[in-house]
Amino acid sequence: MDMKSNNSSPVLTDPAPINKSRLGIRSNLLPCPQSGASFSSGKNITIPRKKPGKLDDVRSNGWLDAMKSSSPPRKKFIKDFNFEVATDETDIAYFSWMLKYPSALNSFEQIANFAKNKKIAMFLDYDGTLSPIVDDPEQAIMSDDMRSAVRNVAKYFPTAIISGRSRDKVYELVGLTELHYAGSHGMDIMGPTNKAVSKDIANCIKSTDQQGKEVNLFQPAREFIPMIDEVFRTLVENTKEIKGAKVENHKFCASVHYRNVDEKNWPTQCVHDILTQYPRLRLTHGRKVLEVRPVIDWNKGKAVEFLLESLGLSNSDDVLPIFIGDDRTDEDAFKVLRERNQGYGILVSSVPKETNAFYSLRDPVENGGNLRLPGEWGSSNAVFFKFQPFSPQIRASTGFSSSLDTGPSTELDAVSSFSEIVPDTALVNVGGDLVKLVPGRVSTEVDARLAYDTHGIIRKVHSLLKLYDEINVPPERLLFKIPSTWQSMYWSFAQAAAAAQAGASVIQIFVGRIRDWARSHSGDPEIDAVLKRGEDPGLSLVLQSLSESTTTPDEKYSFVQRLSPQSAAAYNFSEDEVAKWDQLSLALPMGPAAIDRLAAGLDGLIDQARRVEELFTKIWPPPNV
Numbered sequence: 001m002d003m004k005s006n007n008s009s010p011v012l013t014d015p016a017p018i019n020k021s022r023l024g025i026r027s028n029l030l031p032c033p034q035s036g037a038s039f040s041s042g043k044n045i046t047i048p049r050k051k052p053g054k055l056d057d058v059r060s061n062g063w064l065d066a067m068k069s070s071s072p073p074r075k076k077f078i079k080d081f082n083f084e085v086a087t088d089e090t091d092i093a094y095f096s097w098m099l100k101y102p103s104a105l106n107s108f109e110q111i112a113n114f115a116k117n118k119k120i121a122m123f124l125d126y127d128g129t130l131s132p133i134v135d136d137p138e139q140a141i142m143s144d145d146m147r148s149a150v151r152n153v154a155k156y157f158p159t160a161i162i163s164g165r166s167r168d169k170v171y172e173l174v175g176l177t178e179l180h181y182a183g184s185h186g187m188d189i190m191g192p193t194n195k196a197v198s199k200d201i202a203n204c205i206k207s208t209d210q211q212g213k214e215v216n217l218f219q220p221a222r223e224f225i226p227m228i229d230e231v232f233r234t235l236v237e238n239t240k241e242i243k244g245a246k247v248e249n250h251k252f253c254a255s256v257h258y259r260n261v262d263e264k265n266w267p268t269q270c271v272h273d274i275l276t277q278y279p280r281l282r283l284t285h286g287r288k289v290l291e292v293r294p295v296i297d298w299n300k301g302k303a304v305e306f307l308l309e310s311l312g313l314s315n316s317d318d319v320l321p322i323f324i325g326d327d328r329t330d331e332d333a334f335k336v337l338r339e340r341n342q343g344y345g346i347l348v349s350s351v352p353k354e355t356n357a358f359y360s361l362r363d364p365v366e367n368g369g370n371l372r373l374p375g376e377w378g379s380s381n382a383v384f385f386k387f388q389p390f391s392p393q394i395r396a397s398t399g400f401s402s403s404l405d406t407g408p409s410t411e412l413d414a415v416s417s418f419s420e421i422v423p424d425t426a427l428v429n430v431g432g433d434l435v436k437l438v439p440g441r442v443s444t445e446v447d448a449r450l451a452y453d454t455h456g457i458i459r460k461v462h463s464l465l466k467l468y469d470e471i472n473v474p475p476e477r478l479l480f481k482i483p484s485t486w487q488s489m490y491w492s493f494a495q496a497a498a499a500a501q502a503g504a505s506v507i508q509i510f511v512g513r514i515r516d517w518a519r520s521h522s523g524d525p526e527i528d529a530v531l532k533r534g535e536d537p538g539l540s541l542v543l544q545s546l547s548e549s550t551t552t553p554d555e556k557y558s559f560v561q562r563l564s565p566q567s568a569a570a571y572n573f574s575e576d577e578v579a580k581w582d583q584l585s586l587a588l589p590m591g592p593a594a595i596d597r598l599a600a601g602l603d604g605l606i607d608q609a610r611r612v613e614e615l616f617t618k619i620w621p622p623p624n625v
């Protein structure tokens with residue numbers, strides 16, 4: 001609740017007694033719903049370490065490191081309220097990396113704004129972008145969801161797949177006729193006919209596609225076909241004893257896979273040795289794959305330029321090319337977009353990497369196609385926060401306005417009518433992202449160590465405001481969460497009224513503390529019952545039991561908004577309240593959890609803050625900055 005005005009911003013409610021006591025806590029002390037999810041602080045940081053390589057020339061080229069890092073192990077995430085909650089130490093490194101390469105999904109609005117009145121041209125890599133990285137390249141199958149997402153994009157924007165695979169192979173895997181295809185890292189492009197292009201560029205010929213439609217075929221490495229064929233056979237022969245090695249012929253280049261090869265047998269030296277016989281071929285690196293390519297000056301970046309030209313989009317300012325890719329060979333395309341100062345590269349990576357991309361996507365296709373393409377981006381934002389349906393905006397659209405309405409409603413409805421769910425963060429940059437994703441305000445937590453330092457809190461809030469200002473977040477979208485007492489919790493109506501009189505806008509309860517307490521204590525029958533049902537005691541307190549308990553306006557226990565700007569301003573503290581203005585008296589009515597948490601106080605929070613700082617000093621600045 002905005003305690004200074006009458007509008008309906010985040011609310012502190014102090015509902016009148018409700019018809020069920022909850023978890024042994026007196027119901028008339030029930031405060032407003034807790035804020036939304038918060039980010040975990042993570043644990044230790046591991047910065048990938050370089051291990052010495054086996055082979056000197058491999059080591060001197062930095063190749064062994066490249067090979068090791070070329071396909072990091074998959075990480076596990078817990079989706080909590082659709083936030084990705086850190087489960088291991090590398091998450092902090094990832095979040096700090098994301099400050100430089102923000103999530104494309106979260107930046108949808110920004111990209112969409114920039115794309116207004118521009119023609120988007122979409123370029124997509126295949127492996128690791130549209131299909132998951134799997135052990136067997138033959139099994140890198142694109143999901144149906146992803147296929148329809150790509151089809152949808154192609155409906156609106158010219159779309160091309162630019163892959164390291166042969167063009168035929170990638171077409172076979174994608175199977176969409178409405179796209180343009182470039183195989184062999186862009187050395188085999190089938191694009192739209194464009195007379196100017198085919199006339200001016202050598203190696204560009206007219207051809208027909210699978211449907212018999214006239215197309216331009218550009219194959220700048222044509223003369224290398226016999227050489228690639230020969231080297232392919234040699235590679236197959238020389239690696240046949242290496243268990244797990246696999247060689248692919250992509251017509252204009254060849255790949256030697258070692259994903260399934262024991263590290264001690266990685267074929268790098270063998271491939272190097274073969275290539276000494278082929279000075280016109282070179283070696284590049286992909287994800288656990290060595291790519292043998294002609295030395296010609298052609299790559300995915302050049303392919304993007306060629307396709308833009310073929311599409312007639314090369315010379316206009318109103319074009320926004322977007323390239324999404326996961327691999328080192330995609331960097332050539334990201335670089336071209338950067339150099340043209342046009343469009344965006346989006347890197348798909350679950351680990352921090354140095355890149356020429358502008359944005360990032362964490363985990364593209366694994367887990368059922370999380371990658372959203374622009375056609376879908378808008379709608380995906382709507383489901384970002386599970387708790388959003390509780391917000392007053394949505395509530396308003398259901399016609400609910402206050403507890404004085406006729407007809408039954410749940411207690412959660414009643415509390416919601418006075419309140420708003422506010423997503424919570426401790427990081428300004430994260431707050432900046434949240435502001436783009438949710439309506440209303442975003443709350444930022446002030447360091448718990450300042451709980452004992454009033455002036456420190458004020459200074460901190462001013463400095464946070466300044467940081468938000470720098471990323472263009474206006475103060476009216478913000479809340480600052482400050483420790484309300486030296487134990488950082490509200491316990492009673494009188495305490496809430498005092499905070500309101502002191503100028504607080506919102507009061508929040510720490511659901512998590514009740515949960516923490518309940519995890520290590522039992523004996524309270526209601527808590528035990530909640531735990532037995534496998535529910536969260538903190539959420540039960542604030543949300544679940546509210547939503548289960550129905551109440552009608554004329555019932556004895558219907559909700560009344562007792563705390564409002566007016567009632568708070570007018571509240572006269574009783575002598576008793578003033579006399580017992582100590583933590584214990586304030587906490588007593590809240591039951592055993594409150595008493596116990598009183599002892600723990602702020603220490604836990606302070607400890608966590610120290611730990612996060614310690615971890616950040618290890619990774620900041622991140623190694624790739």
Ligand SMILES: O=P(O)(O)OC[C@H]1O[C@H](O[C@H]2O[C@H](CO)[C@@H](O)[C@H](O)[C@H]2O)[C@H](O)[C@@H](O)[C@@H]1O
Nearest residue numbers: 126127133134135137140163164255259287289
């Ligand atoms: O440019 P792309 O479309 O990303 O193609 C690059 C290479 O992708 C394939 O290999 C990669 O994906 C395989 C399947 O997930 C995986 O097993 C392999 O380890 C990855 O390197 C493809 O097989 C290569 O030929 C492409 O060059």
